[in-house]
Amino acid sequence: EPEVTQTPSHQVTQMGQEVILRCVPISNHLYFYWYRQILGQKVEFLVSFYNNEISEKSEIFDDQFSVERPDGSNFTLKIRSTKLEDSAMYFCATLGVTYEQYFGPGTRLTVT
Amino acid sequence: AQKITQTQPGMFVQEKEAVTLDCTYDTSDQSYGLFWYKQPSSGEMIFLIYQGSYDEQNATEGRYSLNFQKARKSANLVISASQLGDSAMYFCAMREGQTGGFKTIFGAGTRLFVKA
Numbered sequence: 127e128p129e130v131t132q133t134p135s136h137q138v139t140q141m142g143q144e145v146i147l148r149c150v151p152i153s154n155h156l157y158f159y160w161y162r163q164i165l166g167q168k169v170e171f172l173v174s175f176y177n178n179e180i181s182e183k184s185e186i187f188d189d190q191f192s193v194e195r196p197d198g199s200n201f202t203l204k205i206r207s208t209k210l211e212d213s214a215m216y217f218c219a220t221l222g223v224t225y226e227q228y229f230g231p232g233t234r235l236t237v238t
Numbered sequence: 239a240q241k242i243t244q245t246q247p248g249m250f251v252q253e254k255e256a257v258t259l260d261c262t263y264d265t266s267d268q269s270y271g272l273f274w275y276k277q278p279s280s281g282e283m284i285f286l287i288y289q290g291s292y293d294e295q296n297a298t299e300g301r302y303s304l305n306f307q308k309a310r311k312s313a314n315l316v317i318s319a320s321q322l323g324d325s326a327m328y329f330c331a332m333r334e335g336q337t338g339g340f341k342t343i344f345g346a347g348t349r350l351f352v353k354a
Contacts, residue, residue, distance in 0.1 A: 147278075157340055227273070229285070
């Protein structure tokens with residue numbers, strides 16, 4: 127069964143550093159998403175991406191965040207200058223033709 | 239306004255008994271999807287069950303069933319014959335329609351504790 131993969135599974139970084147979280151979507155899916163879950167809280171929508179551009183973003187997704195699909199396969203989330211409050215689990219998700227959303231296993235980001 | 243409401247922050251159930259986790263939702267879309275996910279302490283999001291807004295039958299997947307009451311906008315998860323391994327956080331979620339960019343909105347979750 128096809129699946130969404132994410133790397134790394136855990137990233138530790140220092141405050142102010144840039145991080146890039148990577149996702150490999152399911153190949154024939156067209157919509158891609160990033161979600162965030164701060165420890166103990168609910169999952170929050172960050173951004174959706176369709177046809178090589180952002181289709182919607184939440185108020186969390188400020189200028190520190192960016193997404194791109196650099197090589198037609200990977201889908202990346204970049205945080206330019208990490209803050210302590212960026213520590214969270216980040217989930218990539220893709221939308222299938224039956225409109226079911228498939229989630230990756232997540233990347234746990236720890237900012238120290 | 240909350241689009242997904244889970245009113246039970248925590249629930250206890252005796253092993254081998256059934257338990258119902260509540261979820262209500264709010265949308266003006268005609269086409270939407272409802273999901274339940276399980277999140278164990280390891281953190282990954284495990285898909286359990288899906289109900290489309292046009293599906294007339296309640297969805298079932300093994301020990302999981304979704305009690306879909308469209309007029310009441312509720313989508314409760316029923317777990318039959320609870321097992322110790324069912325102890326986890328459970329999230330109800332709604333995939334919005336095209337007007338919402340098909341994104342998924344999550345509830346706050348219910349933590350389920352299964353007692354031996």
